[in-house]
Amino acid sequence: MGENESLNKAMHERGCTQAELADAVNAHLRSRGHEGTVSDRTVRNWLTGKTRWPHPRQREALRAVFECTAEDLGFVPPAAGRAPTTSQEQPVRRRDFITATTGTTAAVVAPVLSSRPTAVGTSDVIRLRSGLDALTALDNSRGGHVGLEQAALAGAKDALDKQKLAASQRIRRRLFSVAADYTATAAWSAVDTRQLDRAQSLLDRALYLAGMAMDSVAELRIWNAYAMLARQRGEHAQAIDSGYAAQTTAVTRRDPLYASLAHARTAIGHSNLGDRKSALRSLGYAEEFLGKASTAEPRPSWVAFYGPAELTAITAVVRDRIGDPAEAEAASHQALSAIPVQFRRNRALATAQLALAQLHQRDIDQACATAETVFGLMSGNPIPGRMRSRLGDFYRDLITLAPDATVAQEWGDRYRSEWSRL
Template identity: 65%
Template sequence: MEENSRLRAAMEEAGYKQAELVEAVNRLLTAAGHRGTVGDRTVRYWLTGKSRWPQRRQREALEALFGCPAVELGFVPPEDPLLRRTFLATTTAAGASLTLPPSNTGRVGTSDVAALRASLESLTGLDDTRGGHSALERSALAGAAECLSKQDKASSQRVRQRLLGLASDFTATAAWSNVDARQLDRADGQLKEALYLARMANDSATEMRVWNSLAMLAHQRKEHGQAVDAGYAAQATGITRRDPLFASLAHARTAIGHANRGDRQAALRSFGFAEDMLSKAKPDAIRPPWIAFYGPAELYALGAVVRDRLGFAAEAEAASYRALAVLPTQFRRNRALATARLALAQLHQGEADQACDTAASVFELMAGAPLPGRMRSLIGDFYRDLLTLAPDTTVAREWGDRYRDQWSRP
């Protein structure tokens, strides 16, 4: 008895587990007016080779489901000459009593999904290094469009859902690029589209990503109540119940919203939840690439934001140093942001000279690349605070004269 490796490979390509194949075949049989009699044992016999030639209606369902003749699925027709001639004569008409296409030409399976996911991962790496910009947005939207264009050719409902989830993730990447570039209206529309697709795909990880970005968008618009609401929505997604890392990020984002509203108690409580959840997260768990930025370093950085907003500048400075000490090297944009936050915390303690030196290093970290809009805005906040807190100092005038062109140009 030889295992049916072809059927197993076809199932893997289409994204079917054994129970899912049972359900799909029975659904086709029922739709064709027959009883759905396939069970787990039936599929197990097919896979182990104990059943080498399924019943006719089962064959028709399998052929329609996978879009190819039964022999290409590893099944072997009987050796009886009459039966064999009948099989050969009807192979080209296999599946005619069912409504799915009889050929797998151009069908999209899990290998296509994997290729699209690899493309998305490359965009995530580009964002980590440079930040949001128009080329990243265009590439992400093109990826989303490609995912949606393949929907009608998906080899299974499972693949269709994966394509929807990837389309949502690509769209969220484009939206995030616009959040980082402070193209707020464009980001808003894309986030709404990404949220719709994520819910269609039942993809709670991407849905949580969208709520996280919506909280940041609300912060940029100074709509701090909406930022808190988005943080709570992120906490309510399914992924936060399964993975403490996602829960930690959702609580940290909520804490920033509370801090911006001046609600000290709520902010510190939410940030405490974020710290507790992160301590429970498994560092080696398999997660979507977009959340690779989040860990102890990012939590320290977000803690610096919360504390600075609440007026604890010395604690904010210490948190920024902790963030920079453990931040992975590939996150160049995040390192520059944490450095700008450090400069603000130093300035808010009256250390103008040191703060200006720290802020100047932001441009060195970005190595001549254009600053994303979010970073330009943060540096603009630093300069405005510098003029407010140390308006008559030489260092303030010199810093402005030297760096104004670099942080103010689009």
């Protein structure tokens, strides 16, 4: 008996929790005149493999929710009753919303933003959440930009419009949760582009919506972004306070991965204040909690960036800022060997951090060569403001440490050329 990775992946792609899947299955059962008896524990048994072959009515409901067969979802029929899948039972694959061209961000959520005149239920919530995955993938590839922010705000508006037609108070809360996530996505895009005042306004709005939804996962996400915004403003004590707020959200008591992220963000705040002891202590907590996190737990797509590779990248930032550039360089190399290729923006940020660590060890030639590769990594898209700021930090330190070096002057010319192009 093993974990059902196929079901876990399908839930992750749809952005639905165990409770939401249980509701969706029960809604289908009731629409067919059956009693809805599926609970969170039922779904947990499916995920852990304790239940390998659900009841026929449950299998039918799962097929209606995911548009594929039970076998496609990782369930295994008893050997005596196993039957071949017919051509009519082939899975309907999830549409790839992301295109290779720019200027098509609005199309990402277009399939999601269709109005429905009937009462809104769980299936509508799941459909709305699926648009968040596409926006997250776009952010991972090219970073924050105006089109992404606008598409996210359109998704939030659609969720809030639909909550007026919700079939129950529970559905209303879940639609508030969807709206909070879309608004947080828009806020994060503003953080990444360093539109600080707009980011603050959007985060305030997202936190209100998360409170209306009673959604502690969304609250943690928002406090995480607040911490990063405070860092951009140089308000390092406030960044630490935001990290502590993230640590107190209810989800950190249920899922150690979120607790790890909250402690990692707090570690950066401490490092920016030069508090070495507190920074390393927070990093230790982040590592400890991450070691306890399960990979089988369904989570929203926005947090997929966080894991051992990202924590190592954060460790590189913290180590460099507390005066350990050699350790920072080693951590940066380790992070770059593990960050998945689809996280292009994060790989570019880790590369810029590697260049900083090399520069702070006075390895000027290598640092400039490393920093220059950032432009290649982001080729084809404008460099987000947060990354521009990181490269600005590199250039400032470069001309401070080696103002007369030829390689420094050449890199400065490339830096100014890239800036004039963007």
